[in-house]
Structure formats: structure tokens, C-alpha cells
Amino acid sequence: MRSRRKPLLLAVLTAALLTAGATLVPGTAAQAEPAECNSAPWNSGSVYVGGNSVTHDGGAWRAKWWTQGEEPGTTGQWGVWESLGACDGGGGGDDGGGEPGDGFVVSEAQFNQFFPNRNPFYTYSGLVDAMNSFPAFAHTGSDAVQRREAAAFLANVSHETGGLVHIVEQNTANYPHYCDTSQPYGCPAGHDQYYGRGPIQLSWNFNYKAAGDHLGLDLLHNPSMVQNNSSVAWRTALWYWNTQSGPGTMTGHAAMVNGAGFGETIRSINGSIECNGGNPAQVQSRVDKYRDFTARLGVDPGGNLYC
Template sequence: MPTPHLGTNLHRRAPLAKLTVSAVLALALSALFAVSPAWAADGQITGLAGKCVDVAAASDANGTPVQLYECNGTSAQKWSVSGDGTLRALGKCLDVVDRSTADGAAVQLWDCSGGANQQWVVTAAHDIVNPAADKCLDVRDNNSANGTRLQIWTCTGGANQKWDAPASGGGTPSGFVVSEAQFNQMFPNRNPFYTYSGLTAALGAYPGFAGTGSDTTRKQEAAAFLANVSHETGGLVYVVEQNTANYPHYCDGNQPYGCPAGQAAYYGRGPIQLSWNFNYKAAGDALGIDLLNNPWLVENDASVAWKTGLWYWNTQSGPGTMTPHAAMVNGAGFGQTIRSINGSLECDGRNPAQVQSRVDAYQRFASVLGVSPGANLYC
């Protein structure tokens, strides 16, 4: 397996220009006006015509249909979003009949088995998605009558696919297209520092990330980000750059602010291995965190670490021509994210093994999310 890159992606870049006042204002406004789901109370999942996801006749028998019904507060309508990615009522799981991934496959109640047909992601766009099928929970025929059967269907954004769902574990759901169970599957050997909660806490800084476009696009972007992160950190194992001999080299003394934390303080840290004093200054300015004077926050605070990774992904093009975020949401493909992160050292045949390592990770993670990786994987 190719050796992970582990922290040289930002080391050879020219200094970044300061963010303009208008850019900072735009970021602030995007966060302020980001739409947050109105999560339903008491475990109900409400949808079309304000009606509830309901287990027919409140039966806990395997194979009981799941339907739309007038909300009545009974146990047949009390759902929980479990940490393993399942939706549960009456002690059993919401299940796609016969493990089908076809449009029109009905859903039912069944013993929880851990199968892909029982995995659901509640998104910030109010979709409830089965990743294996890459399809949405759907009210059949857009019919709001009591007893209408629920099914999965290609996500259309229609009102019959929009839901207000309960929070996972009684807290506020992240709305992220990657569940905690899927995150753990992607990173089975991760360093405890890289928490799922740290990642989801950081998402508010860039609400467009994995929240733009179709459900497929959102999943592809999440998989692409996490694949590059995996490559940079050896599978989320490394928090700091491993080659300590490089540490004194990341202070650009030509910057007017210098290196107040010390000559050797700006080594690679975090999921994208942020390095150089000018990158710490620019990321800190964008995030409202003094990283120039306290770069150690990136290795001590998981949320800050993830925010620096998202800052680069969403705002910097590096040696490429677009940000990695733009590459994924505009259909340029995964290869352009590699170019934007480390193209000057890897792309155009410079290091095909490193490129292949990133592509392999992306394909694995796309599979975990049940989505096609799309075209243009290489740079």
C-alpha cells in the first residue's frame, strides 16, 4: 500500500493572500442564514401533510408495513435515530423489504440485523436516505391519506420525501451525510483525537460542505474530503507531521507578522496537515481563531483541527484552479481535488502511487456511503 503523504501537501506553496473583508462577510452570512432542520418532538417523524411515519396497527411483528398516518402520539410513531445508523420503533428497525435497492421497494419493521437495508442518514436537507440504494424515504404516489405505504425512491426533492426527524440520542443531529457508524467503518484504526463529534461540530463553519446539490453530490463530496484526509493522516492516525526535522522550515520570515509562536511552531497538523505561518494566519483569520499565536490548538482541539481542514477544502485552490469543494459540486471530479491539495507534487505523472492511494480511499468511502464515485478520478 502506498505510504501516506503525512503532511507535505502545504509545505511548498507560495504565501496565501489575506482574505478580503467581503470574503469574510460572505462566510459569516452563509453561516447565519444556513437552514437548520426543525427536528420533530417526542420521537415522531413528520412529513407530507404533517402526518407521521407509523407502524401499522402498532405491531412489532417482522414484516409489519410502515406507513403515513395521522400523528397520535402512540408508540407506533416513536422513532429513535440510533448511533449505528438505524431508525428504530417498537424495538425493531426500519427495513427495506428484501434488501431491494429498486425504486418502489417498500419499507417495513424488522429485527435489527445491521444490514445495509437498515441504514439511514437524516440529512440537513430533510431527506432520510438509505445509502445502499442511494434513495430517499418516500410517500408512495405523493398520497397523504392515512395508511399510505412508505417506500424508497430516487431522491427528487419533492414534498413526499421531506421529513422532520428526531435527534439522535436526544441531542441535536448533525445533518451530515456520513453517520457515526459509517465514519467508524471508514477509520477503524483512527486516533481517538479525531472524533466524529469534533467533525460535526466543525460543519457549521462551512454549511455548503456536503450540503450542496443532490444527495449523490453531497455524499461524493463527503467521501472525497474524507479520502484525502485519510491519505494525509494515514487513516486519521497522525495528528502532527511525523518528520520533525522539517519543523523549523515552515516559518516564512518575509511575512510582516513573522512567527510569534516560534521558528519551529508551524509544522503540519490536523486532517489536512496545515503548515507554514501564513497558512495558520489565513485559516485563523477566516475562522476567528488566533492560530498564528497558538498553532497548538490544531493538535489539541478536534473541532479546530477539523475546521482547518474544511477551511482549506472550501476556500483554497492551492496548485489547482478551483477549490476541492467546487471540484465536487460542479462535477469536475475527484481528480481535481487531488490537484488542489497536492497537484504540484503528485499530478501529471509526478507520483502516480500517491494519486492511486487517494483514489482507492475515495472509492472505498463512496462504497460505504452507497454512492457512485463518478468520473474523472485521476489528475
């Protein structure tokens, strides 16, 4: 049965809104998003206590008690995170549309389109979370430069992992070969435990040691963290991209923001194994993927694509 008080209630509501300086649009309801939509994005490495608010995956969340590393939206109704509602374009990541989340030039929808067969391990939220450790990545230079860098990074990791399908190196015969016994710290996890893992296939004991030292993680003793935690995997890839020149002369990040070109990012990852005629088919595979991603991001690929 309809209420006969509706006209009176509408009149009262209209008067209240006008008194507050608001504008009532006919045929619409005023729906304010949670104030917590202005909260900082959730970070897997941060500690939260009861009452702390974060944004994540297009929504606002409040911690009920102490927590660290528990992702909002995955702990269930009785878990630590209480949903406060959706954020319309707020700081909580991408809502599945075409706009980037958390300031990244690649939206979650685009990411899913880039990697239609990706392993669920490689989450968009894990990548965006890892980017907090490397704020210069895809945030340096013009919008075109930022899009080229994002495309270059994703093209290389796509090549390394078969489209973000493989978490670990597939050739197990190589596993015992990544222990450099000349290093003073040796290979405490075992001589066959430093094989390629993650988006850029982090390998060798000295790389696990250096990446772990930079990220505040004991990867030398616990290399399996890279294949068990999405954010850690992405952070090791971004560590290499932003800080390591490998067999090249500059980092992948520097190559893209300084105009050296995509070819130099290949050199920093695999050097003469692929470059200088080492394996032109592999180089072409990376370049093709880079061209595809830049086209989807609406930016030209620039010059110097080959090494």
C-alpha cells in the first residue's frame, strides 16, 4: 500500500536540501559515497588497527581489528575488513571501466584485455600495490611517456611468462644452474632454489639477495615468497625494472623515460642472448607485444624498438 505521507515528506526533504544549499535534481536520489573513499589505498605491507579505513578495488573498507597482508574483499563477512560501500571514481582502484585505478595509466579492464588467459595469481591489485614501492614507475614524464613505459614493462613480462600464465621457469633442468657459489652468502635455500619466478622471472641467488634487501624481505632464505605472493612477485619485477641494468647499460625505466627506446629494455633483461642478432625471433616477439599494447593505450611506440 502506498503511503499518503509521500507529498509531505518530499516537501520537507526539498526544504531541507535548499536550506543546506543543495540542489535537488528531479528524478534522481542524492547518494553520497562513503567519506572513507578519500582514504589511502590498501597496502599489503602496512599494519592496520581497528577503525582504520582504506580504499581497494573500487570500494571503501574499515578494519575491525589489527591486520597485515589480508586483502579487503577476500576475508568474508566475518573477516577483518568491513565493506563501507562503493567509491564512484574515488581512490579505491579501478571499477572495471576504462579509467585507470590508483593513478596507473592502465586500467584494470585494459589489464584484463592485455592478458585474457593470465594466471589468477597475477592480480591487477597486486601490481598496483607493488607500484607503491616504486612511485616513479609509469609516473615520470609526459602522459605519452608514462603509457609507453607501462606498455614496455607489460610487454616484457608478457613475453617472460607466456602472457602472465607461468609463475615459475618451465625448464626445470636449469634450476641447479642459478647458484653463484662465489657469493659469500651462498645459497642457503638450496642450490636449485633460485630459478626464475614472477613476472620478470627473477633468477640467481645474488638477484634474490639484492631484491630482498631492497624490499625488506628475506628472499635469499625464502625465495618461494616470489611464487606465493602476488604483490611480492610484482615488486621483484618492478625492482629489476627500476633499479637494475642487468647485461645492459641502463634500467628499463631509464630507457623509457630518457628516450633510449624499447630496444634497450630488452638489452637490460637478456643482453646478447637476444640482442645483437642473438635471437631476433625473441626480440621480434617482444616488439610485437609492445606495439600491440601501445596501440591499445592510444600512444605511438616511439623509436629504437630493436636491440
